[in-house]
Amino acid sequence: MEPSVARPVGSPISRALEHKLNREFVAVGLLLLAFFVGSRLSTQFLDASYLLDTTSVYIETGIIATAMTFIIISGNIDLSVASTLALVACVTGVLHAEHGLAMGPAIICGLLLGALLGFFNGLLITWLRLPSLTVTLGTFALYRGLAQVLLGDHSVSNFPDWFVGIDSIHIARTLFHNPPIPAPLIIFLVLALIAGAVLHRTVLGRWTYAIGTNSTASRYSGIAVDRVTLLLFTFSGFLAGLSGLIMTSRLGIAKYDMGLGLELDAITAVVLGGTDIFGGRGTMFGTVITFFLIVVLRTGMGLHNIKPEQQMLVLGLLLIFSIVVPNLLQRNKR
Amino acid sequence: MTAQPLLSACGISKAFGGTPVLQNVSLDLWPGEVHVLMGENGAGKSTFNKILSGVHTPDSGEILLNGQAVSIASPAAAQAHGIALLHQEPIIFPDLDVAENIFVGRQPQKGPWRSINWHSMYEQAGELLNSLGVQIDPHERMGGLSVAAHQMVEMARAMSQNARVLIMDEPTASLSPDEVADLFRIVRDLRAQGVALVFISHRLEEVFEIGDRITVLRDGEFVNTVTPAETTKEEIIRMMVGRPLSSLFEREAGSIGEPLLKVEGLTRTGHFRNISFEVKAGEIVGMAGLVGAGRTEVSEAIFGVTQLDAGKVFLDGKPVNIRSPRQAVQLGLAYVPEDRQQHGLLLSMTIAENITLPVLKQFAQMGWLRARQEREVAQQYTAKLHLRAARDVSQAAGELSGGNQQKVVLAKWLLSQPRVLILDEPTRGIDIGAKAEVHRIMGELASQGMAILMISSELPEILAMSDRVLVMREGRLTGEFNRAEATQEKIMAAATGQQMVEVAA
Known part of the structure; x- marks a missing residue:
């Protein structure tokens, strides 16, 4: 037996931070760097309210990424979130526009449907003992397929006025002379705060880490692994549904191809934020920081007329960079 | 024996991150000897072996091979020098067949495109296995074979590389007595051929x-x-622990109460059939048998890991239907699994997180964890179990030695305050000092009225600890002895079925 390499003594929390924040520090560094570069290149970039408003465009990614953080830490993956988003948007739209259901009840139906779709993923995973990758790859196609069957190439657009334009609602100057903050960002921040507290401070959060670390040993320790998995996928589906409603409100229409490829953006935010794709490690902080990093980068590049495809190239490079650098640092420590 | 040792290690020292692990260790290895390396976990045996096999390089000291100083900078260099290391857990490719495993990376080739010469490979593999006196078909898929067979294949691999020094790291840890006998026969053969063997056990x-x-x-x-001739077991133990260990393998029988766990006619098709027994409060029941006799399967079924096809389980006289480990924990059962690293622990999580896992809700209010309370209780339990070497309870469980890892598993289950404790090979692969402590803890728990079922493949452990001994063979209970009548011979007879042969003859 070899002794472990000596490490500084500290409280569990400071040690955990040291352990977990390794990757997060890279993300924070990149975020600061992106701000610096962006501000040098464009004066518009330093306009706080402009920057805050641009977050609305990506807010669905951020909301989904909070649930995805749980999913990935638990050693799973959910590829069906963007399809869930589209199906919930379409069904809600059809319920309201074609079946005359009032918008309020339609929203509730949409949220329930999102949870149900996530629950269905969880059922297939836990009952049939299938890997989440396989199951959600299937429902990824299935859910968007259903949306397309439902609406075809049409879009639903006759939503009530109060529902449309959630991103134009702002929480105006109040306490700190802050610039007006768009409502979607508030929703995201509140969700991230709650999700972070649950992940890092509750029994459920600890179980999530335990299952992602070793699901067999977790089961032998008396954790209801299947129930937790089911719950996490239901939560993921619910937030995907919520994102679908927010996107519908922002765009004013519901269409089957909404949020195409959004699941990969969400996974990117989570993994770039330091969560181990094999489960067991990661923080909500990392996901949130990385989400803002992606927003800043995309906004900055957008201001310079860099096409979305080319933006993808930069994000791809970043992802690889963020994985390679901490690994190299880790290796040098030994 | 020849006039000079095959291999001499002179004054080897090695430190990791400033912590000395080996200090000035010297050892001569003669051709045709089995050189046993002993010491508690953490004594430096594994590091020493890794230096010989090129995994680590020593900080100081030198290694002489046939009198010549050599540097063993990599495993490949060790291989070139004829030094082979057999890992504790054989490293295999489960989906390849036996011959492919033996020649992996060095397959015989033919033709201009260096395609694999399958015919020659199977032929050579067959010869190698034959020369070891092993009956394994080179075409067999590796994953379908036993651990013992994996070891034989690893030895064949080493022999195919003309190994002159063979280092075996706890090869017998997971073998049944019959398999150990087989292994020893091969070891003696190799010794007779002039191979030098380093043997850890x-x-x-x-x-x-x-x-x-x-x-x-x-x-x-x-x-x-x-x-061995000039020493005794007690002397070896004293050398290893640096003090006499009188408490080793001794247990006074305590007072035994009512049956806490009772099972009737447990059956799981293809694994075990019609198993009935009971464990009383304050009693340690040992379960002996060969590896694969179905003992682990029985305990996993009781604990709800797998489902029973038939049979009843009673706790405290009441019938219970346990469908998951979670239910079992709630009913007051605890299970220390055989595979500590895969089933017992979350290696990358902290000691505290591991210990509190089964009863995490006790450390939470409305779902919110009370970190300080969790930490304090974890500290209290690690202190109680004399968990050494731990910096504090925020250390990752995976960084601990085997014995201390087992103490974490024990602490975790003690915290859940079970009434029935099932231990599967509780002291496998842990050193003598930790072993004695695990036994002491078991004795204490029994005297506090816990019912303990202990599966063990080590007969001395079974005999020393058990109030009663159950024996399983091929999925059935074949013997039951009380403490007074249990002997090594009787248990082995029931475990191997020899008795039945005698009766028939």
């Missing part, structure tokens, strides 16, 4: 049976090299 009986010389390490330092 924690089982003293084996060491005296197979060893020509015994070298003891303690805390990274060389203690002594002796021959």
Whole structure:
């Protein structure tokens, strides 16, 4: 037996931070760097309210990424979130526009449907003992397929006025002379705060880490692994549904191809934020920081007329960079 | 024996991150000897072996091969020098067949495109296995074979590389007595061919049976090299732990109460059939048998890991239907699994997180964790179990030695305050000091009224600890002995079915 390499003594929390924040520090560094570069290149970039408003465009990614953080830490993956988003948007739209259901009840139906779709993923995973990758790859196609069957190439657009334009609602100057903050960002921040507290401070959060670390040993320790998995996928589906409603409100229409490829953006935010794709490690902080990093980068590049495809190239490079650098640092420590 | 040792390690020292692991260790290895290396976990045996096999390089000291100083900078270099290391857990490719496993990376080739010469490979593999006296078909898929067979294949692999020095790290840890006998036959054959073998084991009986010389390490330092003839087991233990261990393998019988766990006619098709027994409060029931007799399967079914096809389980006289480990924990059962690393622990999580896992809700209010309370209780339990080497409870469980890892598993289940504790091979692969402590803890728990079922493949452990001994063979209960009547011979007869042969004859 070899002794472990000596490490500084500290409280569990400071040690955990040291352990977990390794990757997060890279993300924070990149975020600061992106701000610096962006501000040098464009004066518009330093306009706080402009920057805050641009977050609305990506807010669905951020909301989904909070649930995805749980999913990935638990050693799973959910590829069906963007399809869930589209199906919930379409069904809600059809319920309201074609079946005359009032918008309020339609929203509730949409949220329930999102949870149900996530629950269905969880059922297939836990009952049939299938890997989440396989199951959600299937429902990824299935859910968007259903949306397309439902609406075809049409879009639903006759939503009530109060529902449309959630991103134009702002929480105006109040306490700190802050610039007006768009409502979607508030929703995201509140969700991230709650999700972070649950992940890092509750029994459920600890179980999530335990299952992602070793699901067999977790089961032998008396954790209801299947129930937790089911719950996490239901939560993921619910937030995907919520994102679908927010996107519908922002765009004013519901269409089957909404949020195409959004699941990969969400996974990117989570993994770039330091969560181990094999489960067991990661923080909500990392996901949130990385989400803002992606927003800043995309906004900055957008201001310079860099096409979305080319933006993808930069994000791809970043992802690889963020994985390679901490690994190299880790290796040098030994 | 020739006039000079095949391999001499002179004054080897090695430190990791400033912590010395080996200090000035010297050892001679003669051709045709089995040199046993003993010491508690953390004594430096594994590091020493890794230096010989090129995984680590020493900070100081030198290695002489046939009198020539050599540098063993990599495993490939060790291989070129004819030094092979057999890992504790054989490294295999489960989906390849036996011959492919033997020649992996070195397959015989033919033709201009260097395609694999399958015919020659199977032929050579067959010859190698034959020369070891092993009956394994080279075409068999590796994953379908037993651990013992994996070891034989690893030895064949080493022999195919013309190994002159063979280092075996606890090869017998997961073998049944029959398999150990087979392994020892091969070891003796190789010894007769002039191979030098380094053999690590924690089982003293084996060491005296197979060893020509015994070298003891303690805390990274060389203690002594002796021959089995000039020493005793007690002497070896004293050398390893640095103090006499009188409490080893002794237990006073306590008062035994009502049956707490009772099972009737447990059956799981293809695994075990019609198993009935009971464990009383304050009693330790040992379950002996060969590896694969179905003992682990029975305990996993009781604990709800797998489902029963038939049979009843009673706790405290009440019938219970346990469908998951979670339910079992709630009913007051605890199970220390055989595979500590895969089933018992979350290696990358902290000691505290591991210990509190089964009863995490006790450390939470409305779902919110109370970190300080969790930490305090974890500290209290690690102190109670004399968990050594832990910096504090925020250390990752995976960084601990085997014995201390097992104490974490024990602490975790003690915290859940079970009434029935099932232990599956509780002291496998842990050193003698930790083993004695695990036994002491078991004794204490029993005297506090816990019902304990202990599966063990080590007969001395079974005999020393058990109030009653159950024996399983091929999925059935074949023997039950009380403490007074249990002997090694009777248990082995029931475990192997020899008795039945005698009766028939």
